[in-house]
Amino acid sequence: MRRAAAWLADGLLAGAALLLLSASLLALAGPAGSADPGSPAESAALRAAYRRPAGLPEGPADNPFTAEKAQLGRRLFFDPSLSASGTMSCASCHQPARGFTDGLSLARGNDGGELRRKSPTLWNLAWAPFLFWDGRAEGLEAQAEAPIEAHEEMGQPLGALVERMGADPAWRAAFATAFPGQARPVTRENLVRAIASWERTLVSPRTRFDAWVEGEEAALTAAERRGLSVFHGPAGCANCHEGWAFTDHAFYDIGLPGGRVPDLGRGPVLGLERADRAFKTPTLREAIRRAPYMHDGSLPTLDAVLDHYEGGVVDRPTLPPELPRRLSLSAGQRADLIAFLGTLTSPPDAPLPEMATPPAAAPAAVASIPPVARARVSQRGRQFAPLRAALTPGGVLEIVNDDTTAHNIRIDAPELTLNSGIQDPGQTVRWRMEKPGRYTAFCGIHPKMRLEIEVAAAR
Ligand code: HEC
Ligand code: HEC
16 A cells, blocks of 8 residues: 555544534534524525526546537446347446436346345436445445446446447447547447436536525525425435535445345445444435435335434444434324425426536636645545645645544555545544645545645655
């Protein structure tokens, strides 16, 4: 392992950490008592928290978005000739009318056998840093190869598929349109780029909830507005299902019982027992169409989902502090909450929103910050602060867990890999950064957290 620095962790006084924990659990629980969605201050804050983004995030540098690529990707997605049997396309398991799922508890593959997990929704993945229920693929491009080749899914070796398509004039023409100026455009890389480009366009349609966010008070009924307050307040759902897409793209054990052979989810991917049974927080957009629910399809209805969060959580050491314990809702609150979730689903055949990527500008000039010998970074509220650190060669990066939840800080660059292991609240990670360069640190559990690090060249 290329470890350029050792890491050490030290504890704050346990009491101080506990105090921090309880203080911010209160903050997490939100304005429980003041759940009046009519109050202008609360409405304004909620509207700001749930505003839709103006455009798509930029894709990877080697796959800039074009409509032509997305169009080819769409064709590939719906084409059963991509599977070994010739009968199964991506859309067999990711059906648009079912919120890009398939209505089954566990997916069924090319050979008819059950897969280990439920087909997840494909809505709003343009913003997801890691894919699959356990986050084992980084980015849509990396993900797309897997299901075509997976024996039990589509069972088609990509090499053979690409060769067959390359011999077909119709496919050659389609790839040439999507990838102009390339002598041999039918390649494995381009196939994956096209599918990923199309998947980026799958931004869930606007719903009544968005109309309310934009100021149309009457777009939601009183019960639905109360449901939003319950969701955001006492039920604690927004601790994880946050923002306009109702996901923080993080990984949690929410206490599902699981089967006889436990699916350990994120834990084995990170090599961390503490992340066992953690799965990604799904978007709640279009949720009504996506039953049954959860990575194992074990909960048949939204009512069953609420039963789980209220009384079904299996207590074990991997439950995160973000998950409310002993949640108890009144019958009215439950009804309001379910009514609210309904407002996140669009009418049938609602058009996809017109979304463009930001114009491909040169990367904004970032003012350089002077390198220092020791930089200290906070993680409060699941955010690095500051977001950038500049160090002199051999300088020490000190990342403090002053948050209320455990983190796992990683750098995963070709020239440098670092891994903090579990970093509990109160612990500090110190890395001596020897190697000049630019790195991105992220949290394996809450991967939206990003810290840009620059180690200056030796003079
Ligand atoms: C046999 C059913 C099946 C087929 C066919 C299939 N998928 Fe999937 N897909 C799944 C299952 C099940 C998972 C979740 C697997 C896991 O998390 O381990 C998944 C996961 C995904 C994810 C990750 C979603 C997320 O939330 O992270 C994407 C993206 C995806 N599939 C796209 C595709 C594409 C593109 C194709 C066609 C090339 C395809 N799938 C074909 C069943 C299928
Ligand atoms: C600790 C973070 C957390 C909290 C709090 C939380 N969720 Fe979840 N939610 C998740 C995760 C993670 C999953 C996926 C779990 C799995 O499949 O193992 C999930 C799954 C779901 C699903 C199923 C989605 C699908 O595509 O299968 C629904 C619906 C849902 N949550 C609603 C809620 C509601 C309503 C609340 C509040 C009562 C809530 N959640 C609170 C993290 C959370």
